[in-house]
Amino acid sequence: MDESDVGVPPWPGGEDAWPDDERYDPELLAHGDRRNVADRYRYWTVEAIVADLDRRRHSFHVAIENWQHDLNIGSVVRTANAFLACEVHIVGRRRWNRRGAMVTDRYQHVRHHPDVAELIAWANQENLPVLGVDNLPGSVPLEGYPLPRSCVLLFGQESVGLSDEARAAAIDVLHIAQFGSTRSINASAAAAIAMHSWITRHAGVLEP
Known part of the structure; x- marks a missing residue:
């Protein structure tokens, strides 16, 4: 074309x-x-x-850890823009690969936190519960979970998942149901599923 x-x-x-x-x-x-x-x-x-x-942003936030320059962050930002997230929070390295964002970072608020402790301090100040999303022992299913209207959905690095500090700070860690042979799904895909779960619970199918 x-x-x-x-x-x-x-x-x-x-x-x-x-x-x-x-x-x-x-x-x-x-x-x-x-x-x-x-x-x-x-x-x-x-x-x-x-x-x-x-004027129309939703009340959920998305955070992703960036300790190893995760290439998924751009895709997460693009999806956050599509679902009209309030903000995207980059935790760890300030620099991230913007290619996957497809320029949507011009329209999506992005905030940086040097570490998980600062993210949690900010979330506590804003009275926002932090929910981790990772396929871990002891995690609870995302499906059917009562996602709060205002919250932070926190995702870890591709392959390594949430850091120990992030797991400990989250009020709950949620996993996405899987039925095949792979151990986990791509981080940006998991973020998209979690964001859409919030949309179906709090925004429904209303016209954007």
């Missing part, structure tokens, strides 16, 4: 027909909008899109 087939062309009718609305970006109106955004945000500035998302 050619890049010109993606998105929308310049606003029809030329500059004289441009909408009189400060949310619209003159550059996008003049040259077209090829970004990966929902149709209702076509031609809008980044700032206008973020402001509209902030």
Whole structure:
């Protein structure tokens, strides 16, 4: 597919027909909008899109440990944007691979914590329970779990899972039911399932 087939062309009718609305970006109106955004945000500035998302954000947060430069973080950020998470929290290394985010980090609030202790201190200050998600002995099923409306869903590194400190800090550790031969599923896939579980419980199938 050619890049010109993606998105929308310049606003029809030329500059004289441009909408009189400060949310619209003159550059996008003049040259077209090829970004990966929902149709209702076509031609809008980044700032206008973020402001509209902030008006509607859900009350769950997503946190992921980043001790080994986990390549899944970008995908987690993209999914958090899709499900309109309040914030994504990167715990550990500040730098993360943004490629998987597909530029959605421009629209998704991302906060950094140097370690789990600081994340937990922040969550306690905000009165947010922290729930770990990992396939561990003693974990409880995500399916049917009463996810709080306001909470932090905490995920560990790919392959190694939650750190010992994260496991100890979580009020519960939840696992996702599996039926095949693999020991675990991809971290970004697990995050997507957990976020959607929150959506089905608290947002339902209402129009976004």
